[in-house]
Amino acid sequence: MTSDPQSTANQRIVEDLVSRLRRRQLVGSRATALETLLVLRQVVSKARFSNIDQLVNIIRSVGRRLVDAQPKGLYILVTYISYSFLELEHSVGNTVRKVLHHIREEYHTANEQPAAESSFSIAKFVLQGQPRKQATIPSSESRVPLKENDPDDPDSFARVLKPVLMEAIQDVFDELETVYDNISKNAKDHIHSDEIILTLGMSKTVDSFLKAAAHYRNYTVIVAETAPSYGGREMAKSLSSAGISTFLVPDSSIYALMSRVNKVILGAHAILANGGMFATSGSLLAATAARSYSTPVVVCAGQFKLTPLWNLYHEYGALDFGDPSAVLCFDEGDLVDKVDVVNPYYDYVRPELLDVFITNYGDHPPSSIYRLLKETYDDEDNEL
């Protein structure tokens, strides 16, 4: 970012978000995504640019700043892993990527050029197989021709493009606002009467999904406590207050109960490019138990959780560790210095263990996640 006065204001809001992320005052992927979007909207509205590359660079630098701000617990241990794999609140990066994608899309429609058919080559022919989004029908408003790098009026480009960009950001915003409703839309098709559902952790998405289904069906939910965060207790409270018959069980009985369970419904923290996911620790246990009884595992997650990363190095989780005192408190005196206590936030669940992702844009098997990723983000943004 340049150092003109406008961008100091920008810097301040970016830094504000950075510090809240660092202190974990802001948790939850949807909340983070929304906050990121607000910052980006501010940045774009104040930014000065005279061509698309400048704009993309501005957004990227903000994105990098935010992504870098993530708490990095075990940083020393893993210095040799490039930082992008340590991006913990994945939804920050995802939101930035999504905004960049929309901006490019708007730019291309605004800057409509006849498709260059003449340069058809075998390499391009091969690329026809590339998954891509159906071409959006350009709205038929009269457009002012875009002029990049206009020397007389360097702001003209920004002036013409900005309203469109604001609209694009608003679209992403609306999508995030309605994400729970859209996921829950088809809940009644996934849950049948008298079924027994197992879930764990406190996931707003799953919560609203189950409640939506409860309007139409009479079913039972078994919630595992999910130690040491005990998100399950919260979930059980919320579900039973909505009139769903709910059982709260300790995590250790997940396997024993699995034979009676019809379906496991989980939330996700991030969906990875191979169709696997990071989810509240305990999810791997539930998914593995489900596999041994061939119980279907359903994951409810908004598409903003799609992350263009492979789980390459840290098979056991997202390398994000919580407060160990939740597992073993300092009060337990003599034991504390004799053991290492880890309290990972997330499990990595392999794609083979999952059956379907229910997202705000339809249901997808893990194997087609890569395709959604290609449609949602631009390849060049995978590393911000």
Added chain:
Amino acid sequence: MDDFQIYKSYQRLLKNEDLSTPLAAILALTEMMEQSNAGTMFELLTELKGAAEALSRQSLNPIGLKAGCELFIEFITLFPHDAASFSELKTELIRQGQRYAEQALAYRAKIAELAFDFIKDDSVILTHSYSRVVLQTLLLAHKRKRISGEISGSNSTCECFSSHVLCFSVFVTEARPRGMGIKTAEMLTAAGIPCTVVLDSAVAYAIDKVDFVLMGSEAVVESGGLVNAVGSNQIAIIAKAANKPFYALAESYKFHRMFPLSQYDLPSHNPGVLSFPQTMSARARPASSGLPSKASSVLFDNGSPIRITQEDIARNNPDVDYTRPDLISLVFSDVGSLTPEGVSQYLVGMFAG
């Protein structure tokens, strides 16, 4: 250009170490087009299809070249004509074919780049037979890791960054009957990568020490499965059983629109493969046939010794086998890292889109 000639030019092109079979096939077809005197698109396509047919008839293992021919012919069929005359169009098509073969040489570097992220420090990799793209990937990773090791050597906690200890090691299967694995091992050792040749029959023994399998390919087919030097399938099965990732590397020109349901649907399968001799006694066994050196000999009831030579074994054994898509974790290609399902969607997009 007759059938024999095109096969000869294909063979000549293959002598170029960098050129894989699909690209050689595309170039052979462009050479044929140069000499062809077809006057219409229809004639040209008929000639091309005939030539592709002839090529695959004469080649023992036609899968790779078929993928190349298929791609080129499909491209020509869909090429938007706006040339003034047919000969102009033909020159343009020839130019396109040659330019593609040139561009495609860079694809291996692209794939190596993608696969690089998956090679973590201290990993042990199993590979099979000889594949240029696997070799290039390993060499790139070796070079990169050494450099990054020298830069961050002192302050890093990773042992292997002290530039003498190397960052990954490789098991290569011998890959009988052609024994191409030995070539891979020689090239890796020459580059300073720790490398051991394992017997094809010792893969299950070695698999617990292996972190993942890196496999080249002759072709990737529509099911998302893989056609590669024989032995790949059993390695994939073993890797699956041991829960190790199995990564295939394939340039996009190896995507082939074929849907084999079993090993015996591959075009390289012929009645000779896996056949039984008619009767033991009726088998022609002239004393001079084969090399008796390594042959085991057993006395048959009529007193004459039975000899089975390496050549006998190679004769009725397959060259390539088919690996089912459910055994493959990912396919790295110049168009991105795809799941096997992704490959089939890709092929549909290319040929039906």
